Amino acid sequence: MKNIIFALFISTLVLSACTEETSTNIIENEDIEALISSTIENAEKHDVSKFEEYELESVIDGDTIRIKYNGSSEKVRFLLVDTPETNHETLGEQPYGPEAKEFTKQLLAGQDTVYLEFDVSYRDKYKRLLAYIYTKEGISVQEQLLKNGLARVAYIYDPNTKHVDWFKSIQKTAQQSAIGIWSVEDYVTNRGYDKEAYYAITEKNKDDKKTENDKSITNNSSCVIKGNINSKGNKIYHMPGQRDYDNTIAEEMFCTEKEAEDGGFLPAKQ
Structure with missing residues (x-):
């Protein structure tokens, strides 16, 4: 104790x-x-x-x-x-x-x-x-x-x-x-x-500790793939530059497409 x-x-x-x-x-x-x-x-x-x-x-x-x-x-x-x-x-x-x-x-x-x-x-x-x-x-x-x-x-x-x-x-x-x-x-x-x-x-x-935190922030800033669940329950991920990227509210953020797909998300068509 x-x-x-x-x-x-x-x-x-x-x-x-x-x-x-x-x-x-x-x-x-x-x-x-x-x-x-x-x-x-x-x-x-x-x-x-x-x-x-x-x-x-x-x-x-x-x-x-x-x-x-x-x-x-x-x-x-x-x-x-x-x-x-x-x-x-x-x-x-x-x-x-x-x-x-x-x-x-x-x-x-x-x-x-x-x-x-x-x-x-x-x-x-x-x-x-x-x-x-x-x-x-x-x-x-x-x-x-x-x-x-x-x-x-x-x-x-x-x-x-x-x-x-x-x-x-x-x-x-x-x-x-x-x-x-x-x-x-x-x-x-x-x-x-x-x-x-x-x-x-x-x-x-x-x-x-500050250096560690700075590294963590830097690493997290590279995770820009937005994972969104739409009204139908479909899990879609959006890449920077795609049509709806800026308007998409992310439920999750991913660093790579593989990470997103491993999480059950499919790529947006546009």
Whole structure:
């Protein structure tokens, strides 16, 4: 079900091919809602009874939330995953960044608390908390971001590698399905996301589609044989230059006489 939904999303990629710093809007909010509905229904539910529960304050980005931790408001960076940026000071907004944020936001909608599974180290060099995030129902947020092509496995630093093999296996399936961030070749790199590569490829796709459409129009313009069904039910085709050609209203157009005759039409006598 999810792959079908995403296949529809990917068909709209060319609409977002723009070199300006504007919102990509690749997936509409109602599409995210459908994806979330499918995710909640079908996602594996993990046992969170041994994890720590904290008050959820807000969703900052696709891979970052804010919680109430020991009486203080703190950022939590999702371990082992990286989603495209939405408002980075140097990178700006990246394709699929807003979609990843909206996905996380809607997946956690109505959740006043979240469950955190810590690894060995609790914080990164920026003093942010590091954790695996779960809903009350036991849905892994990282798992679903990866599964739906909205995040890559990244920032693998010892000793926090508990779920790296699990996450990589999920990512591999998303890559093979070419969904989300994996739908545009060379957009995902070992260093992050290459926005220029994304726009170059989507622009090329748009140009290729235009060329295809132009060819189709050219080919169709050569199909000038008019097929008409008269009042007696006779199927007649008219060639350009024949007496009644200009006055004939075509039920069908044909490119060759053989095509017309194969369709059951006979040549006009005049």
